Amino acid sequence: MVPFLLTFLFHAAGFAQKLDMKALDKIRQEGMSNSQVEAIAHQLTDVSGPRLTNSPGFQRAAEWSVGKLTEWGLQNARLDEWGEFGNGWQFEKSYLAMTQPYYMPFIAIPKAWTGSTPGLISGDVAVVELNNESDFARYTGKLKGKIVLVKGEDFDAGPTFKPDAVRLTHEDLDKLTNSETFGGQRFSPEMLERYRLMRNFRTKVDSFLKAEEIQLELIRRNGRHGTLFTSNGASFQAGTPDPGPAFELSNEHAGLLQRLKNSGMEVKVEADVKTRFFKEKTKAANVIAEIPGSDRKLADEIVMLGAHLDSWHGATGATDNAAGSIVMLEAVRILQATGLKPKRTVRIALWSGEEQGIYGSRNYVKKTFGDAERMMLHPDHEKLSAYYNIDNGTGRIRGVYLQGNEAVRPIFKKWLEPFGDIIDQPTLTSRNTGGTDHLSFDAVGLPGFQFIQDGIEYGSRTHHTNQDLYERLVMDDLRQMAVIVASFVYNTAQMDKKMPRKELPKPVAR
Structure with missing residues (x-):
């Protein structure tokens, strides 16, 4: 144990550097006093709208981002x-209501990549269990x-006695550091x-x-108090037949329909939904831009640094993941300013295509750095020092998941120290966390x-x-995140050596 520890400490010491506190003070001052997170948020959410990959909303957000990055002086945006x-897809009209035994408008969202009704329709409700x-x-x-209402899981819609909004407590952070069961994990093969x-x-x-020629499918979704969690949608692949119209229905309204039908009552619903497919351009793109390095060597x-720009369609994707994109845009703006x-x-x-399977970052890494399936690496694999990602909502940074790379612990610990006043209990955990774009980089070592x-x-x-709108963003948290990210990026860029790496993974068996 002692020889290994000495070797590890010697190795980590080789990456140590004296922090440029004047530079970090400039980053903090610019990010806290001249922040543009509100303006960026407005453009990516209110102006762009929902941002399904290959939809007009995504294109609006991506083109605005390219223009803004160019305006800030980044190159090759x-x-x-x-x-x-x-296929791209958007819905352009959405109406669903019960008309018998009495009238009630329903909270519902057209399921992504589903079809339209032929105008206003009305029909008897059938509840099926499949x-x-x-x-x-x-x-x-x-x-x-x-x-047809497809009866799914009976999600709890009763009162909740837990707060909607939570921050990590010191106990939570201790568990995250020491427990193997707290927090997000990489998806297992079984999952x-x-x-x-x-x-x-x-x-x-x-x-x-x-095939049964129903008029409309209704799908019960999780949520309560008017919040509706949307699902993964129908097929978006080019060449697949257009599915019929379908709504994802609020938990409470689906429960109402089921109880009425179970009591033997005649129940009728009317609906009018118009959706649109975009099949002309089926290839997708990421937004990329650079601040050129200043050191000749x-x-x-x-x-x-990155975040996924695409969202789901029930709202404007404010916390998932306009928040991450806002922070990353603001971070490079700070460095430039x-x-x-x-x-x-x-x-x-x-990135695009994250919500359907981290496609944008995975394919970018494959063509730029290496193929994880065969572990065939490109020359630029040796050139990347580190990649930083934000994709856990609007909440402020409390630390870093190290992804099992213990050699970076003393480096990140030192980098977090100047921000102890804006990070309560800075935490580093060796744990992996899953489900987002940093995994594309981790997969090739x-x-x-x-x-x-x-x-x-x-x-x-x-x-x-359907509630993921501008109002759900905590602007002070976004400011804090942008300052921390900008400082990590700058510190990484100034290191004498590239960030230490883990052992190269084995090829992914298929």
């Missing part, structure tokens, strides 16, 4: 195409012309397989109901990090919901 994604393919026979020939099977079955359900090396000259090249990326953040309302009100 562009939309960088990464490959085939599929848990596996053997259930299809029970309803064959019985649903034509019906409005991914269950998700794949569930998605495939949902596609079969959609196809069965369309180090300028060829790269420090990256302070006049600091990072030694290494700083590259920002705003590159140092990729997600910051620990306060949850705020992410799990209760905003993640993939």
